Amino acid sequence: MKTFAIQGRCLAAPPDWRERLAAMLGAKPRRIGNWAELGLYGALCCLADAGETALPPDALLMLGSRRGTYVPTGQVLDQMRDDLPMPLMFLQTQPSQLLALLAARMHWRGHAAFIAGGSPQALLELAAVQSGSAGALLGWVDEMDGGSTQWLRLKPCEVGGNEWKPAAAEALFMPDITHLRTAGNILDNTD
Amino acid sequence: MAASAQEKELAQLIVTSLNLEVSADEIEPDAPLYGEGLGLDSIDILELSLAISKAYGVQLKSDDADNNKIFSSLRSLNEHIQQHRAK
Amino acid sequence: MKPIHLAGRGLACSLGLGVEQALTTLRRGGAQASRVTLPGAMAGDYPFHAMPHGQTDWNERARDLVQRVSAEAGAQQIRDGVLLIATSSFDIGAVERGATQMDYQAFADKIAAWLDWTGPVHVVNTACTSSLNALLSAQALLRRGAAADVLILGVELDNRLTLGGFAALQLLSRTASQPFGALRDGLVLGEAVAALRLSTRDAALWRLAGGANVVDGEQPTGASVRAVNEMCVRALADAGATPDGIDLIKVQAAGSPGNDAVEAQGLRAAFTTVPPLVSLKTLIGHTMGASGAAEIALLTGCLEQDIWPAYGYEQDKELGVALAPVIPQRVRRFMATILGFGGSHASVILERGA
Secondary structure (H helix, E strand, C coil): CCEEEEEEEECCCCCCHHHHHHHHHCCCCCCCCHHHHHHHHHHHHHHHHCCCCCCCCCCEEEEEECCCCHHHHHHHHHHCCCCCCCHHHHHHCCCHHHHHHHHHHCCCEEEEEEEECCCHHHHHHHHHHHCCCCCEEEEEEECCCCCEEEEEEEEECCCCCCCCCCCCHHHHHCCCCCEEECCCCCEECCC | CCCCHHHHHHHHHHHHHHCCCCCHHHCCCCCCCECCCCCECHHHHHHHHHHHHHHHCCCCCCCCCCHHHHCCCHHHHHHHHHHHCCC | CCCEEEEEEEEEECCEECHHHHHHHHHCCCCCCEEEEECCCCCEEEEEECCCCCCCCHHHHHHHHHHHHHHHCCHHHHCCCEEEEECCCCCHHHHHCCCCCCCHHHHHHHHHHHCCCCCCEEEECECECHHHHHHHHHHHHHHCCCCCEEEEEEEECCCHHHHHHHHHCCCECCCCCCCCECCCCCECEECEEEEEEEECCCCCCEEEEEEEEEEECCCCCCCCHHHHHHHHHHHHHHHCCCHHHCCEEECCCCCCHHHHHHHHHHHHHHCCCCCCEECCHHHHCECHHHHHHHHHHHHHHHHHHCCCCCCCCCECHHHCCCECCCCCCCCCEEEEEEEECCCEEEEEEEEECC
16 A cells, blocks of 8 residues: 655647647657657646656656557558558657657656556556655656546655545546555545 | 759758758758758767668668768769669 | 465467477577568568467467466466456457457456456556566565465567567667667567566575665656666665676666667666676567566576577677577576666566575
């Protein structure tokens, strides 16, 4: 069992997220693809919300997705019917490219992994056993249905046990949740 | 010296394949493509190499010792392509 | 903290189906890589380490390999444990043939069903380092007591996407993989299914002592010297080991002109005296997401049975490191490294029990 305080979050991308991302990066990204751009936007917003400009070296970066890079993967398969895929498009099929992009952007070198499929709750359980005192940056990014990019900056903390309420798994990315407790999917709202 | 028609065509291929913000007309024929100048890196060069080989039938290898010269500018790249093109 | 034992292992690769068969093939001098032809602008023949398995239906072949390799590792005893599938390409080979849709969860469900798995399943996808990152997740689960048994299943099977992508990035050799070789000109890919069963209950000869993964965004398609160094430092600290306590390093070295040089430089930064080195890429190719598990399964077998790869090409003296020509005596502790796409640098340390 592990308790996290939510230090920062990004729960959705506003309609003008592309312009905002370009402003944050200083230029429009030109070769990383829509899914990675969505992820980058959410992660940077989440870090800013946590009041951090860089992730601590010992923090864990855990990224998950239901469908991940299925769009560029489909495009590459089309390209490959009669020729080699284009290099940049092939790179976009690799979800771990987003980890490298984030590391570069956050001036960070550390432990990061992409977990394919499953659920945000399962990802949280893995992040809980793998993260240490610097906590984790946890993201869930998908580009179906207009796209979603949900991120939490989690720090381990000690909180008393009595006020904990069980919550539905979907509550992980609810705005009023302040703490999460893993093992048994018990989530808490201490407000 | 102004860009030739062939150079303009190649500039358009560069802009399209690399999704550049600049327009093809803005690429100076003698300005460097790498680093300062157009700001391309080694992965861009790989992308461009494959786009060129698909369009012109010219194979450009990433480990070619002459790459710095070939990719030094739009003009030198175009010269190399015109000398070797199969399409 | 309870020791984490390598309680079982299974392997299918170009050397054969099963660890023993692979070792037998090695004793007889190894297996030739086959060749694949890619279409289009950079068309041509590339060597590829395919598995000796005749089934032509992609899913049936995958099912047989997954079941066979998992059974070899003793998976049937721990079906309520945690299954960590490590892959860079999922079942894209089946998608290419129109036999299935690209869907992570459907892929995980399919494999879990093949194994009658009842416990939790996660799919780790960090390109080449997928299996080692699965090992790090397994280690955390076992150390914290969140699981007592974990099966790591590296799956990297025949597909055009990986080959085509690597060819497009001009990373492939047209002839052969020559790790740390003077004339190295690229890597050779291979397919593999590999299983490592880790347990805090079942004692075994080898134990997982620790490890680390360092992602560095400096080079999204390759390694960086500083990250190789940092990976070694972190892995040693996690295992409670010192540099002079490492008797052997299984390097990434796949024969890439740039990446091999970066790895060599990083190792020289991390180790005052670089331990004996071994690369297994000449034997089975670079098996991507499966490589960490496949190479650990193969290497532990080699160490137990005194088998060593013969390289047969000239090493690059300028690197300042070289692959060990003969098996080092008494390997008590070795490091196994995979470097890859996504700026990922991963290494684990295994110890031999008394």
